[in-house]
Amino acid sequence: IPGDATVLTPEMVTLAELTADDLDRIVEAIPGGTANIADIYPLAPLQEGIFFHHLLDAEQGRDVYILPTVLGFDSRQRVDEFITALQRVVDRHDILRTAVLWENLSQPLQVVQRRAPLRVEEVALTRSPGDDATALLLEACPASMDIRQAPMLDVTITQDTRDADGDRWLMALRSHHLTRDHQALEILLDEVRAHLEHEEGRLAEPAPYRDFVAYSRLAVSAEQHRTYFERVLGDVEEPTAPYGVLDTHGDGSETGETVVELAAEVAERLRAQTRRHGVSAAAFFHLAWARVAAATTGQTHPVFGTVLLGRMDAGGTAHRTPGLYINTLPIRIDATQTLDQGLGTVQAQLGELLAHEHAPLALAQQVTSLPAQSPLFTSLLNYRHSPAAASAQVDLPESENVGIEILYASERTNYPLTVSVDDTGVGFRFVVQAVAPMDSGVVCGLFETAVMNLVVGLEERSGMVLDRVRVLDDRQRELVLSGWNDTAREVPATTLPDLFEAQAARTPDAAAMVFGSGTEREALSYAELNARANRLAHLLMAEGVGPEDLVAICLPRSVDLVVSLLAVVKAGAAYLPLDPDYPVERLAATLADGRPMALITTSTTTDAGLGAGIGMRRVVLDDPAVSGVLSGMSVVDPVRSGHRPEHPAYVIYTSGSTGRPKGVVVAHEGVVNRLAWMQEDYGL
Structure with a gap:
């Protein structure tokens, strides 16, 4: 102007x-x-x-x-x-x-x-x-x-x-x-x-920042950026979030920081391997962080952010001009490839990503199959060439102007986990910033261990696959496998209905459940609850329900709901709870995926057409015909032939991290194990 x-x-x-x-x-x-x-x-x-x-x-x-x-x-x-x-x-x-x-x-x-x-x-x-x-x-x-x-x-x-x-x-x-x-x-x-x-x-004469803005917005078209990221990220369905920490809007107040110098001997061996493979140290550290990201998320193709400098193509004296030239973009690494393959592919990926280093991160996010508002990644790797005295802090340049010193410098991002690698030209320094409940010291230890074991794997030329590289040192491995896992207890090899029937036999007149209040109050003793559940269990068994079958239950909170849940497991089957307040589309999708043998409901709870087309028997509890059959059923505990603790007790559908329901099967032995833990932990 x-x-x-x-x-x-x-x-x-x-x-x-x-x-x-x-x-x-x-x-x-x-x-x-x-x-x-x-x-x-x-x-x-x-x-x-x-x-x-x-x-x-x-x-x-x-x-x-x-x-x-x-x-x-x-x-x-x-x-x-x-x-x-x-x-x-x-x-x-x-x-x-x-x-x-x-x-x-x-x-x-x-x-x-x-x-x-x-x-x-x-x-x-x-x-x-x-x-x-x-x-x-x-x-x-x-x-x-x-x-x-x-x-x-x-x-x-x-x-x-x-x-x-x-x-x-x-x-x-x-x-x-x-x-x-x-x-x-x-x-x-x-x-x-x-x-x-x-x-x-x-x-030097300053470089106008407008030149960088123009280049970053105009050098590569949005369509070219989109085509690249669709190829790399198009099938991503869930975030890569170490330890499940998904919040990318924190203020950094709960951030811990750990700084570690890589041993000089390991740094020398690392550079020898990068020279042998003809790759940069940056490629090595991206591969190492991919291993940690895979280990802390359970994913085989983890995505994380990488910081691109942006000054090389900014022209003129940009390397000596203040301003924000960097960008953060996603990189996705296959953790199932060998170490040799991994180094080569990561080097190629970083080179390819440079052509898109000024792409908006929002564009990369849009091409994925992630649910709205879900972050693509929550960890960041910042590899940077630093002076010999590199650190997370900034030092005053060499100066005759004594009497001025830097006491504190801080950099934060909105990402809950940031790993910076300072390459001094000789050695390397790691700076890990992690937001609670993540522990920066633990994460730094995982990264350092992965780096050292990655060097060993490359030296041995064993064809090791990346996701086999150990990230736990001997002490941590012993803690995870033995210390934290020292939980062995004597737990009865039984099922949930066996436990309930034993309790009903011990205390038949004790109150088993109470529902409602005032004139609407309904109470059942263990004997009454057991009898009602037995009648429904015998009806289900007469319909062919048995071990490893699935029975859906769609009822409002009521005595009938508890009776039905208990009846299904008494019949040897597993129950699939459906919330009547859920949209009918979700209920239909769950039934279509689970394909239960039967659905227990009432005439006013669900649409009569729900679940049509999947060969499912409907047991409508307020149907007079069903009530009549139930009244004639035995109140004796049913014999569950072939029913074992490893059989399913229930299936629960959760949204998971993708936004689409997934069925999770829980076996009787898992339920019994938890009940035994509760007895011990709560002193019951």
């Missing part, structure tokens, strides 16, 4: 189709109006995802993507000099002078301001003995950040009153992930150092 423009016109905005009304709303929202607007363009792909989570978090007064860094200074003068240098860096880069506007607009837009003064706030902290000044300072920072105001960067400073000389200061430098990635913070601090040391002349 021309610097002397007094009115904005749609022709000045080349990357977005805006109306004059849109531009008027933008001008009204920006301090200084038209004269302070340098450019307008859409969000890059990862910015779109972060923006989505920002809006979700803002509703709950939080934002996981506000990234804090705390610095220490040995004087107030150094603080002021740093802030002055930081403002000059903001003035240099359009991404640091950017606000995001979306209200009453057809799409979220980045608006670059010509001037964006830093927001600096000084606070006084009240510290008690043992208090952490860094934590107190972060708590004193504003709770949120208004991304509609540029820069998306703020500074909070305080004097460290506990310092003996009284001259130490702390600064919380917070930036929003919409404007930076890990490398961008390093670039920003390096430019601040250059200004502090009057070396700004060595800084």
Whole structure:
């Protein structure tokens, strides 16, 4: 947009189709109006995802993507000099002078301001003995950040009153992930150092962030992205969620972090294997994380996110320009292939994925068969080349400017499990961030063990399959197989009806069940309940019902419901409970899948046509004919010929993780085992 423009016109905005009304709303929202607007363009792909989570978090007064860094200074003068240098860096880069506007607009837009003064706030902290000044300072920072105001960067400073000389200061430098990635913070601090040391002349001309936005949105068509992801992810039906943790909207408050250096000897052997196979270390670590993802989900083709740098194709001096260039996209790895095959295919997949590194994650999600609102994956692998002193923290560049140090730096994502691999060029460091109830130390141990065993498997050239690589070390394996599994108890080899009939014989007059209240109250003793269930069981057996048969029961909560459940297992069959409040389509689908021999119901509970076409006998309890037959049936316990504890007791249909009902069979021995555990655990 021309610097002397007094009115904005749609022709000045080349990357977005805006109306004059849109531009008027933008001008009204920006301090200084038209004269302070340098450019307008859409969000890059990862910015779109972060923006989505920002809006979700803002509703709950939080934002996981506000990234804090705390610095220490040995004087107030150094603080002021740093802030002055930081403002000059903001003035240099359009991404640091950017606000995001979306209200009453057809799409979220980045608006670059010509001037964006830093927001600096000084606070006084009240510290008690043992208090952490860094934590107190972060708590004193504003709770949120208004991304509609540029820069998306703020500074909070305080004097460290506990310092003996009284001259130490702390600064919380917070930036929003919409404007930076890990490398961008390093670039920003390096430019601040250059200004502090009057070396700004060595800084390269900044790359306009609009060029990256244009490239990321236009270089590869949405249809090409869609075709690729349909091939890779089209048959995915359930999320890959380690430990079953599905929440991708957390605020990171329950996040634990574990950092581990890979042993130098293992790192050397690892590089030898990657050279032998002609692949990158990145391919190796993606294969290793695929093994852990498979082990913690039970899936053979796990999907997880991989972080793509995005700077290589951004052109010009993007590698020295702050901004958000990375993207997170899914990779799917077959854990049933051999290690040699796996390295080759992962290397090829990563190369192929690079052609789509600027695709929106939402597009990849859309081509799957996942239920709506289900995440495609909940774990992230971030492989990054780092300096020799690499860590999850960021270090100040080599500087003569002593008296400034980084005390704390934090990066979080909305994913509950993130694994970062820092490749120092010699060794490797793992940083695992895991949200409770996951344990970052446990996950880091699984990953480290998988890496070491993967190296051994490749060295031995045994043709080992990936899902056979051990992820548990000897101590963990012993704990899982023996420690946690030391639960052996003497449990009777019997069935549920056998247990009930024995109880009825012991306490025939004791109350077995009570239903309702007042005049509607109905109570049955064990003898009465046993007798009613026996009559219905004999009727079912007369119809041919026996062991391993399935009988559906669709009744409202009532005495008849309990009688029917008990009668089915007394007949030796398994019951299939159907909730009368479920939609008839779901009931019909369950019956069609389970194909029971009979359906127990009433004339008012289900449609007479339910289950038609599957050869199912209907036992309608309020039918006078059925009532008449029941009254003549024996009340003696039936003889269940050939009925064994391993036979099914019931089948329960659950939605599972796919949204489609799945039948789960529970055997009598499982029910009896649980009852025995309850007796022991509850002291019954």
